[in-house]
Structure formats: structure tokens, C-alpha cells
Amino acid sequence: GAVVSQHPSWVICKSGTSVKIECRSLDFQATTMFWYRQFPKQSLMLMATSNEGSKATYEQGVEKDKFLINHASLTLSTLTVTSAHPEDSSFYICSATSAASTDTQYFGPGTRLTVL
Amino acid sequence: KQEVTQIPAALSVPEGENLVLNCSFTDSAIYNLQWFRQDPGKGLTSLLLIQSSQREQTSGRLNASLDKSSGRSTLYIAASQPGDSATYLCAVRLSGGSNYKLTFGKGTLLTVNP
Numbered sequence: 001g002a003v004v005s006q007h008p009s010w011v012i013c014k015s016g017t018s019v020k021i022e023c024r025s026l027d028f029q030a031t032t033m034f035w036y037r038q039f040p041k042q043s044l045m046l047m048a049t050s051n052e053g054s055k056a057t058y059e060q061g062v063e064k065d066k067f068l069i070n071h072a073s074l075t076l077s078t079l080t081v082t083s084a085h086p087e088d089s090s091f092y093i094c095s096a097t098s099a100a101s102t103d104t105q106y107f108g109p110g111t112r113l114t115v116l
Numbered sequence: 117k118q119e120v121t122q123i124p125a126a127l128s129v130p131e132g133e134n135l136v137l138n139c140s141f142t143d144s145a146i147y148n149l150q151w152f153r154q155d156p157g158k159g160l161t162s163l164l165l166i167q168s169s170q171r172e173q174t175s176g177r178l179n180a181s182l183d184k185s186s187g188r189s190t191l192y193i194a195a196s197q198p199g200d201s202a203t204y205l206c207a208v209r210l211s212g213g214s215n216y217k218l219t220f221g222k223g224t225l226l227t228v229n230p
Binding site for chain 1: 120148152157158159160161162165167205207216217218219220221222223
């Protein structure tokens with residue numbers, strides 16, 4: 001149980017285009033979802049926290065107009081990287097918690113974004 | 117601001133050895149601490165979670181300890197195997213309630229040689 005999936009697993013795009021990444025909880029209702037970014041050999045850095053039906057809360061330094069987060073249902077959150085640039089190339093990982101188990105975040109497999 | 121440090125950054129051991137990975141954090145007022153495993157290009161797998169009131173947790177060959185007052189945790193791996201090769205991440209959660217934010221260390225890259 002407690003499986004989180006991400007789609008796509010990798011994506012390559014041209015600079016200036018927008019990319020959408022999906023995060024789904026497959027067998028539980030995710031009341032809260034998190035988006036992280038991980039650069040090579042670096043920590044996972046939390047970008048934003050989203051609760052179903054509410055606006056996302058962004059961490060300091062994360063541009064909310066560039067990284068659009070939508071958490072429209074209890075099983076789906078999307079991250080859209082708008083007008084992507086090479087410096088946005090990174091590994092994006094989502095995680096989710098359920099109301100029944102707020103102590104544990106279940107992580108997705110990640111999405112590798114490469115912006116040319 | 118909570119900072120999490122993991123030492124060493126990389127570790128290479130022969131198969132069968134016991135080993136210890138270290139994690140330290142600057143703010144001792146944590147809610148819990150977790151150890152994760154990350155395989156190359158993959159997501160995270162939770163290994164052990166220690167609540168702030170606990171001193172250790174065990175799962176199979178893994179044992180994690182927590183000394184909250186000194187801001188330290190260790191992950192002990194017994195009888196290491198090549199399949200244990202991965203990056204091990206430590207993460208702390210500050211307060212309880214609705215603040216679920218995790219602060220991660222940079223990880224320790226473990227290589228177990230056959």
C-alpha cells in the first residue's frame with residue numbers, strides 16, 4: 001500500500017517551453033502533497049506544500065509564478081514548470097501524506113527534467 | 117534554521133562489514149527523524165522513523181539511534197551486502213501539528229563491494 005507515482009519519469013524540453021509533471025497517490029487519499037527538487041549530490045529541497053483544494057504554500061526563494069502547483073483532487077497534484085530554462089534542469093520528487101498517517105511521507109519515483 | 121549534516125559523504129566497504137552512518141542536526145526541537153534510502157535516479161524509500169521520544173528503532177539488519185539533546189542520529193547496518201549500495205538520507209521534521217516539512221541532509225553514498 002501507500003504507493004505514489006509520477007509521470008513522466010523523465011522529460012527533455014526546449015528552453016522557453018512549459019512542462020507538467022503529475023504526482024498521483026494510487027491507493028490512498030493524499031490530503032497533503034509536497035514537491036521537492038534535488039540537484040546532483042545535493043539535498044532534497046522542499047519547493048512547496050499543497051493541500052487538496054487550497055493554494056500551495058511555497059518555500060522562500062521559490063517562484064510561485066514559475067512553478068505552478070495544482071492539487072485539485074485527493075489523488076493528484078501537478079507541478080508545471082513554466083518557461084523552463086536550463087537552470088531548471090533537476091530531479092523533481094513529490095511526496096504525499098494521508099489524514100490517517102501524517103507522520104509518514106510516501107515518495108514518488110521522481111521525474112528527471114532536462115531543459116536544452 | 118534547521119541544518120542537517122551527514123558524515124561521511126561517501127563510504128566504501130567490503131561485503132560483510134558492519135558500518136555506521138552519521139547524521140547531525142542543529143535544532144534539537146525535532147518531532148521525528150527518518151532515514152531513507154535512494155537508489156540512483158530513483159525516489160526515496162523510508163527505512164526507519166524515530167519519534168522524538170524514542171531512542172532507537174530496528175528493522176532487520178538496520179538500527180537507527182537518536183540522541184535528540186546532542187542533535188545526532190546514527191544508522192547502523194549489520195553484515196552489509198552489495199544490495200545495500202545506495203545513498204542514505206537523513207531527514208528531520210521540526211514541530212508536529214500541521215507542519216510536515218522535512219529537512220534533508222545531503223546523504224551518504226554507500227558502496228558495498230563483493
